[in-house]
Amino acid sequence: MDARLDGKVALVTGASRGIGLATAREMAGSGADGVVITSRRSDNLDHALAELESAGVDMTRIHAVAARADVDEDADRAVGETIERFGSCDILVNNAGTNPAPGPLMDVDMGAVDKTWAVNQRAPLVWCQAAYRHWMRDHGGAIVNVASVGGIRPAPVLGAYNISKAALIHMTNQLAFELAPNVRVNAVAPGVVKTKLSEMLWTSDEAGAASIHPLRRLGEPEDVARAIVYLCSESGSWLTGVVLPVDGGVIGAAGTLG
Ligand SMILES: NC(=O)c1ccc[n+]([C@@H]2O[C@H](COP(=O)([O-])OP(=O)(O)OC[C@H]3O[C@@H](n4cnc5c(N)ncnc54)[C@H](OP(=O)(O)O)[C@@H]3O)[C@@H](O)[C@H]2O)c1
Structure with a gap:
């Protein structure tokens, strides 16, 4: 199925590396008129822009905005810049994420x-x-x-993170209900994808981490990026309130997270 984004403008948070950067690259390759990438650090964004350029992306369709996901004013500013630069803001990908609070919930630091x-x-x-x-x-x-x-099933060491993702899934369903029929709201639920955020889950034993996925490999950022593009495209125009596992079969075919 050809998932195209021609005529659309997208804003992707946490897009200086990993899944967010791959999403920006896939969106540009799928014909998006404009893609705005955000992250906290402009040096990381500069690096991301260089990567996109060397991947052959048409850089007139890319714009970077340094913005913290967790600062309300930054959200308004980034959306404003997106509309100012490209004329619309048709797609939002809430991708920025963090996991500073690993470990059992009974011991977890509440600041984290x-x-x-x-x-x-x-x-x-x-x-x-x-x-x-x-x-x-x-x-x-x-x-x-x-x-x-982890927002669908419990897993060792990721309790606080998993609770936040479960809430994000519920928010997705709630917003899908509230914003229909004008705005579609969906989610992806990745398994272990090879990025900086997940390093602690796979760098010491990649084969072991891959083995919990029925398809017997870890995800690449592009695996998730392609699913995101599909959900945003006209090809996904009858989908809202969907939580799509992109996980090598962990949810649909396995039965355990470890
Ligand atoms: N990798 C996995 O196995 C996996 C599995 C399931 C779900 N996910 C989810 O996938 C999403 C992307 O993660 P990733 O794996 O691609 O991680 P990553 O490679 O570490 O990328 C995280 C991105 O988020 C940015 N970021 C972090 N905190 C931010 C904040 N407060 N405000 C704005 N930007 C922020 C980082 O850039 P700066 O440092 O420049 O701010 C970076 O661009 C996250 O929501 C994560 O929870 C990942």
Whole structure:
């Protein structure tokens, strides 16, 4: 199926590397008129811009905005810059995420929990509000939240993170209900994908980490990026409130996260 984004403008949070950067690259390759990438650090964004350029992306369709996902004013500013630069904000991908609070819930540091929930759970709502108020309420749109298989099933060491992703999934369903029929709201739930965020899950034993996935390999950022593009495209135009596992079969074919 050809998932195209011609005529659409997208805003992707946490896009200086990993799944967010791959999503920006796939979106540009799928014909998006404009893709705005955001992250906290402009040096990381500069590096991302260089990567996109060397991958042959048409850089007139890319714009970078340094913005913290967990700062409300940054959401308004990034959406505003997206509309100013490319004329619309049709797609929002809430991808920025963090996991500073690993370990059993009974021992977890509550400051780290606050940070986890601020970035993974509260921030996506704020960015949805910004995109909706500034563009999607009047013109429609598509939102994809990047959740996790851990938001569907419990798993060792990731309790606080998993709770935040479970809340993100519920928010996806709630918003899909509230914003239909103008705005579609979906989520992807990745398994273990080879990025910086997940390093602690796979660098010491990649074969072991791969073995919990029925398809017997870890995910690449592009695996998730392609699913996001599909959900945002016309090919996915009858989908809303969907939580799509992109996980090598962990949810649908396995039965355990370890
Ligand atoms: N990798 C996996 O196995 C996996 C599995 C399930 C779900 N996910 C989810 O996938 C999403 C992307 O993660 P990833 O694996 O691609 O991780 P990653 O490679 O570490 O990328 C995280 C991105 O988020 C940015 N970021 C972090 N905190 C931010 C904040 N407060 N405000 C704005 N940007 C922020 C980082 O850039 P700066 O440092 O420049 O800010 C970076 O661009 C996350 O929501 C994660 O929870 C990942």
